[in-house]
Amino acid sequence: MSINNLIVHEIQKCEGEKKALLIARPNENPVDGQATLISAQVTNLFNRSGMNTGRFSNPSGSDTGSQLPNLLSKHFTNNIFADFSLFTKECAAEYLKYLEQVEEAEGGLLWFNHFELHDTQFLYIVLLKRKSGIVLSADLSLSQVDQIETEKLHMALRINLTAWQSNDEGRYIAFRFGRAPKFEKEYFTQFIGCDEPKVASKETKKLVDLTSAFCQTEEFAPKQANTFKKVVSEHCQSKIEDNEPLTMKELATEVQAKFSVEQANKFLDIANSDDFKMEKELFVEKAALKKLTRLSGSSRSLTLSFDADLLGESITYDSSSNALTFKDIPKSLLKQLQTLA
Structure with missing residues (x-):
């Protein structure tokens, strides 16, 4: 990951109050060792279970609903943000509007991170929280300090800017919630303006069921079925490691290379059938994928x-x-x- 821009703003709001206050950092945070470390921790937390995927309801923006696409169109061109600090301030102010509608919600730190991975531009918008910690000074005295909580993620959004800007029909938005209550999930989803979000674990389960259905249709012997399932699993694992979505077209190409053109076409036919209606691309969740190569049950x-x-x-x-x-x-x-x- 190559970090291009990074900034943190704070939103102060107490539970039970409507009014919120934006404390905006005037300029970008330096991309130093501490920033790189927190970025890696955020990415690790983001790639755990509970992913949702989708696309903007209005990718080009509109006067109603989420203004995030409008702000991106205004500030992001030719793979750069003309003024990343201004973009994030306007974005945070927009987030504030949704936050103030929910009395139960609290404020936090809004982490904006524009980065590049495998020649693709991405943007993170993450809600982080503070926590109290104890430090030991040079004279061995103890004191309490505020720290950023990096052990768990509250709410986070990742946008594939390259896919969005090219009007890709895939699901270029990925977002997840930690242990956020329902009311926080609702206002955060409204802020994003996501069109019919899909839950990665459910989509992965559909892929597992599709693979099993194909093996049954082909009347594979147990060894053949396990070999086929391993091919699918290994391809999915490679996508998980690269933090990339799985496309059904690429998966069919892998099936064609390891088996045959006819079987690859049959696999796609079943994927597109009324029984499955698989998305063209999906984010695979590791935990749900295990059922492809493991048998389990309990009482x-x-x-x-x-x-x-x-x-x-x-x-x-x-x-x-x-x-x-x-x-x-x-x-x-x-x-x-x-x-x-």
Whole structure:
């Protein structure tokens, strides 16, 4: 990640009050080691579970609704912000309008970060909170200071500026909430002006179900099905690591390279069918993707989870009796069993 612009503004507002106060930083924060460290922490938190994706309801902007697209159109041209400080101040003032409509909401720190990754321009708008901390001075005395809370994320937005500016039809907006209550989620979504947001975990589950449905349609043997699922999983994992959305077209190309043109076309046909209606691109959530290559289940007294490719090898299933037989039991479990024998 190459940081181009960075600035933090503060919005002061107490719970139970409507009035909010914007304390705007006059110029950009320096992109130093501390800024780089916090940026990395924010990115790490952002890429965890709970992602929502979408696009602006009015990508070119309008007089009604969210003014964020208007502000971007006004300030962002040729991959640069003419005046990043002014853009963020106007953006923060717009955020203030939505915040003041909710008495229960509190203020915080608005973190604006314009960065470049893989020749693509991005913008973060993140709500951070303060917390109290203890520091030890040079004379070993203790004192209390205010710190930025980086252990958890409250609300955050990431815009793929390159995709938005090129009028891409994909879902160039990604946003997530930490443990924000419903009323905060609502005003933040209104501030963004997102069109029909999709939940990444649900979209990933659809992809897992699609892959299983394709394997059944092709009547793959268990080993073939596991091989196919691994190809899909590995391609998805690479997108997760690069913080990029998965496109169905790219995935079909991967299927074509590892299997055949016919199977790639069939895969896309099922993806576009009424049963699935997959988006052209989606953000994959790692936790939901695990179901593609692992089998698991639990009851009140039993939990089982294992790699799918063990089925038919060290684990066998008898459909007539609904029984699983395990070989090569993990040593830690085996020791526990032997003590009970």
